[in-house]
Amino acid sequence: xxxxxxxxxxxxxxxxxxxxxxxxxxxxxxxxxxxxxxxxxxxxxxxxxxxxxxxxxxxxxxxxxxxxxxxxxxxxxxxxxxxxxxxxxxxxxxxxxxxxxxxxxxxxxxxxxxxxxxxxxxxxxxxxxxxxxxxxxxxxxxxxxxxxxxxxxxxxxxxxxxxxxxxxxxxxxxxxxxxxxxxxxxxxxxxxxxxxxxxxxxxxxxxxxxxxxxxxxxxxxxxxxxxxxxxxxxxxxxxxxxxxxxxxxxxxxxxxxxxxxxxxxxxxxxxxxxxxxxxxxxxxxxxxxxxxxxxxxxxxxxxxxxxxxxxxxxxxxxxxxxxxxxxxxxxxxxxxxxxxx
Numbered sequence: 402x403x404x405x406x407x408x409x410x411x412x413x414x415x416x417x418x419x420x421x422x423x424x425x426x427x428x429x430x431x432x433x434x435x436x437x438x439x440x441x442x443x444x445x446x447x448x449x450x451x452x453x454x455x456x457x458x459x460x461x462x463x464x465x466x467x468x469x470x471x472x473x474x475x476x477x478x479x480x481x482x483x484x485x486x487x488x489x490x491x492x493x494x495x496x497x498x499x500x501x502x503x504x505x506x507x508x509x510x511x512x513x514x515x516x517x518x519x520x521x522x523x524x525x526x527x528x529x530x531x532x533x534x535x536x537x538x539x540x541x542x543x544x545x546x547x548x549x550x551x552x553x554x555x556x557x558x559x560x561x562x563x564x565x566x567x568x569x570x571x572x573x574x575x576x577x578x579x580x581x582x583x584x585x586x587x588x589x590x591x592x593x594x595x596x597x598x599x600x601x602x603x604x605x606x607x608x609x610x611x612x613x614x615x616x617x618x619x620x621x622x623x624x625x626x627x628x629x630x631x632x633x634x635x636x637x638x639x640x641x642x643x644x645x646x647x648x649x650x651x652x653x654x655x656x657x658x659x660x661x662x663x664x665x666x667x668x669x670x671x672x673x674x675x676x677x678x679x680x681x682x683x684x685x686x687x688x689x690x691x692x693x694x695x696x697x698x699x700x701x702x703x704x705x706x707x708x709x710x711x712x713x714x715x716x717x718x719x720x721x722x723x724x725x726x727x728x729x730x731x732x733x734x735x736x737x738x739x740x741x742x
Contacts, residue, residue, distance in 0.1 A: 405556075405650050409479050410461050412647045414441060419463055421609040423475060426552055426596040430606035434475065437693040439463045440729045444476070459494060464547070474498060474549035481556045483563040488570055491551045492591055498549045506546075507539035552594045556618070556651065560599045567591035610644045621652040631660075688713070690721040697728040698737055708738060 413419055416436040423434045444459040461477040476494065484490060514529040530536040555561050564570045568590045573581035604616050613634065620627040640648075649657065691712045698704045715721055724741055731737040 405481070405653075406460065406479055408647055408650045412643060413461060413477065416463070418609055418611055419461070419475075419477075421607050421611050422477075422554070422596075423552060425603075425606035425608075425611065426554070427550070427594050429603070430608075434465060437690075438466050439475075440466075442474075459551075472547040474547055476549065476551040478551060478553045479556060480553055483555075483557065483559075483561060485563045486570070487553065488564050488567045488591055488593055491553070491593060492567065495549050495551060499546055502546050503540065506541075506544050510535075510539050510541060510544075550594060552596065555595060555597045555599070557599065558622075561595060561597040565593050565595055610638070610640045613638045613640055614644050614648050617648060618651055621654060621657065624656065627657070687716045687718055687721055690718065690725060691715065694721070694725050694728045697725075698731070698734050701731065701737075702734045704734060708734070711741075 413422060416439040419439060420432075420434040420436040424430060424432055428434070441461070441463050444462045459476045460479050463475050464472045465475065466472055476498075478491070480487075510529065517528050530541065535541045568585060568588070571588065573584050598615060598619055601615075601619070604612050607615065616634075617627060617630060620630055694712055695704055695709055698708075712721075712724070715724070724737075727737055727740050731740070
């Protein structure tokens with residue numbers, strides 16, 4: 402997607418939009434994905450050993466923590482052209498993620514094994530590994546993988562005409578119908594999570610500025626419908642400058658770009674009147690973000706009253722966002738304190 406793809410990665414890299422995209426496209430509006438616990442991670446996964454050397458890069462990947470130390474990996478792929486091999490491509494990317502997790506489990510277990518050898522020379526194997534299978538393959542019976550899901554957002558002109566599952570790509574044969582049916586039962590279907598914006602009809606599932614952006618994008622080639630939509634709905638939502646800019650990038654229409662320019666100028670004129678209201682909203686958002694930071698730090702140790710007070714007194718949302726990122730990546734409360742000082 403070139404330039405548009407870079408813009409989308411930046412735009413959807415916002416945790417609130419990323420969560421809203423998943424909740425609207427996959428979970429029918431249910432608030433399953435929570436933006437306050439999302440963390441962006443590397444979209445690159447590779448495998449290099451004596452059997453194969455592979456590397457796959459996705460568009461955007463985040464992880465969400467739940468139940469303490471467990472995670473859900475959420476990958477995003479933006480498409481403006483139909484990839485007729487998409488099920489296999491996604492299957493391979495997710496397999497590489499699971500392979501990476503297995504390698505991490507093996508490394509963790511082996512580090513524990515080597516550390517225990519010092520203290521339990523005669524019983525090392527039974528202290529870390531419970532049987533010969535665990536010892537040989539370095540994966541213990543109770544070890545578990547984090548689930549991974551991939552969402553494909555299709556921004557193309559025509560409706561998605563490619564396969565939506567692995568089964569649609571497989572020739573199960575027609576000569577022996579019984580065998581074909583048996584094979585279908587045995588081979589995983591591997592369905593895609595696909596948001597096809599050419600025919601999606603449930604924009605009410607979205608709660609952020611994604612809703613008007615996606616609705617207007619769907620109407621981009623129907624000028625009268627586009628203008629009627631704005632006239633009918635503009636009073637019900639507000640789009641920030643970044644969303645208007647992204648819409649201009651996605652539509653690549655001179656008329657729409659001019660309209661967007663007018664809307665952005667109009668928003669700036671009205672900004673002064675709305676400042677008091679916006680300040681109140683910012684105070685509420687700041688308090689909520691401060692609570693999230695303190696909750697995250699609580700996983701690493703006791704958060705002093707002095708530190709809590711300092712966090713709650715901070716009202717700059719940009720600074721709080723930076724502190725939130727620090728809290729996600731920190732290894733201790735003391736490390737966080739040193740960083741913000």
